[in-house]
Every structure is written in C-alpha cells, then in structure tokens.
C-alpha cells in the first residue's frame with residue numbers, strides 16, 4: 216500500500232510572510248468595518264476614496280478601440296513609439312545622449328520590471344563591485360530585486376529620525392565611503408517611503424560626489440509629476456546627472472502618474488557612450504528579458520504612447536497629474552491642522568514638508584498595530600501612510616484616531 220502512495224513534494228515549503236505593502240491591502244479587504252481606511256499601498260484615490268482612471272486615459276482607450284489594432288507580439292524591447300516618447304518624457308526632448316542615439320531603452324513591466332532588468336543586467340555585466348547601495352529606508356522590493364540576482368545590498372543613511380528630514384551629511388559620508396564604482400540607487404523624486412527629497416543644490420553636490428567616486432547612479436523614477444505636480448521639475452535630478460555626463464540607468468514607471476497600475480507600463484533605460492555601445496548593451500538586455508517574459512504586454516504601452524503623442528491629450532494629462540498632486544498637498548495641510556487642533560504630542564511639520572504620495576509619520580509599529588486593531592486604519596509597519604488614501608470624508612476620523620494612538624488612548628474603553 217505504502218509504495219502506491221503519491222509523493223508529497225511540498226511538505227518542506229514554509230509559509231511565507233505577507234508582503235509588507237500588498238499584504239496590508241489583503242488585511243484591509245478582510246476587515247468588514249464600514250469605516251475602515253487603507254493608507255497602505257501607494258495608489259491614488261479620488262475624493263471619495265475610489266480608484267481613479269484619468270480622463271486622458273479614458274479618451275486614449277476610445278481612440279485605441281476605434282483603431283482595432285492587432286495583438287501581435289511586441290519586439291523583446293517593446294513598442295518603438297512608446298519607448299521613444301517615454302524616454303523623451305524622462306530625459307527631455309533635447310537630451311544630448313537621446314539625440315545622439317546612445318540611450319538603450321526597453322519597455323518594462325512597470326517600475327519593478329525595469330529594476331529587474333537593471334539588476335539582471337548588472338549582475339552579469341557590471342565590471343565594478345556588485346554592490347547596490349540603497350537609501351535607508353527604501354521601497355521594500357528593492358532588496359529582493361537585488362539579492363535575488365546575487366547583488367549585495369548595502370545601505371546609505373537617508374532619514375534623520377531626530378529632524379524627520381534628510382540626513383544629508385550621513386548620506387554623503389556613506390556614498391563617499393562606498394567602494395569606488397559601487398551602484399548607487401537614487402529615488403528620482405518623491406522618495407518612497409519618506410517623502411523627503413534632496414534639494415536641487417543637494418542633488419548637484421551628490422552628482423559631484425558620485426562622479427568623484429566613479430559610482431554608477433541608478434535612478435528609480437516611479438513618481439514623475441507626483442512630487443510637485445510638474446513633470447519637468449520632478450525630472451530635475453535624473454536630467455541634471457545626465458547633463459553632467461553620468462551614464463545613468465533609469466527605471467521609469469507609469470503606474471502612478473498615468474494611474475496605469477495594473478497595465479504594468481514602464482521603461483528600463485541606460486545612457487551609454489556611443490550608438491555602437493548602445494546596440495551591444497541592448498543585445499544583452501534582450502537576453503535578460505527573453506527568458507523572463509519574452510516580450511512586454513501591449514495595451515498599457517499603447518495608452519501611454521497615445522497620450523504622450525497627442526498634444527491635446529498630453530496637455531490634459533499634465534493638468535490631471537497636477538490635480539492629483541494638488542489634492543494630496545491639500546490633504547497634507549488639512550491633516551497637519553487637525554493634528555495640531557487635537558493637541559497631538561510631537562512635531563508634525565513634516566506632514567506638510569514631505570512630498571509625493573507618502574508621509575512617513577514617525578509613529579511606532581505598536582501604534583500602527585493599534586490603529587489597525589482598534590480603528591480599522593491600515594498602513595505599512597514603518598508608519599508610512601499613502602496620503603492619497605485620505606479625503607474629506609475620512610480625514611477627521613483618521614486624525615482623531617492617529618492622535619489617540621500617539622496619546623496611548625487607542626484600545627482603551629473611552630477610545631472610539
């Protein structure tokens with residue numbers, strides 16, 4: 216009898232932990248409380264807390280529908296019109312390396328996919344130390360994206376707990392002390408999770424420092440337009456580095472600024488020193504992509520290309536990006552005022568000064584847990600909140616609950 220039994224192959228597979236960010240959405244979905252609030256995942260919500268499809272995207276959908284396009288495979292590196300327009304958006308139409316035809320660009324499965332192409336390529340072809348320096352803290356997914364392909368992860372100081380601001384001196388010191396030629400990941404704007412960016416002057420200093428150390432800058436650009444509402448201002452750091460001659464790698468996502476989360480549209484790009492080198496690099500990029508997913512999906516790229524390639528839709532999109540950014544900024548103002556009105560212990564100026572999708576509240580993991588358990592408010596364990604999850608209907612409730620959590624009053628009888 217025993218010999219006839221099927222082998223159980225998976226007995227040794229341990230239960231994995233929930234994803235630190237997407238797992239918060241799962242917990243939120245399971246909660247049946249009517250007043251629940253999800254401030255976990257960085258996804259824009261309108262003033263009624265609903266996912267938002269941009270008008271420009273809806274119009275692009277109509278245009279595409281009329282065209283009755285086919286569903287043929289895209290080339291391994293994606294749709295040509297898309298990658299041209301997307302890289303012009305990131306680098307600027309007048310970008311020298313773009314004009315000289317020495318930027319290797321490939322469509323990617325949004326920002327994560329771009330980073331995976333980058334780490335995959337670097338692990339095989341980078342001649343310098345295979346060490347990726349990440350800001351502390353950073354987006355959680357950066358770590359497995361590097362370690363999964365054998366790159367070593369190191370940290371540089373970024374967040375100063377005391378000032379709830381940028382630890383610029385610590386950041387510079389760590390970048391300076393890194394072995395020459397290390398790979399330095401920089402958030403192009405709207406740093407995730409802190410919402411704190413270097414100033415333009417600080418970026419200039421960083422460019423000098425990175426150059427003097429012969430480091431390789433890798434920009435993660437997931438929020439162009441979302442930080443200030445202005446896509447050009449938000450591209451400052453990456454464009455400045457390129458102007459200064461850095462051969463940057465850039466990972467671009469259209470999830471947030473076009474609201475195309477599930478379409479997974481983005482690009483990987485790399486400035487090289489000549490068109491000939493670009494071709495060699497691209498030939499290897501193709502070999503990274505092909506066994507991962509063969510070629511990218513078409514629809515999101517078509518939407519982006521339709522909007523970026525049509526002057527009216529482009530203008531409309533710019534105003535929609537600004538509208539989203541402005542709504543978030545107004546929520547920051549309101550939350551700050553409420554926390555002060557409620558006499559919440561601590562200094563809350565950072566809620567207003569931080570930019571982009573997130574605010575790093577500075578509350579403890581215990582307070583985060585208390586908010587979930589007793590107020591049905593969900594956020595990542597590090598106290599990051601997605602400001603886009605706040606609106607006129609829930610901000611008072613959130614501010615009161617946060618204030619109680621900070622005062623240690625949540626979970627007690629009188630709390631809610």
Ligand code: LMR
Nearest residue numbers: 236255256257258354407
């Ligand atoms: C986030 O940080 O919440 C977003 O970038 C979504 C994600 O994939 O983690």
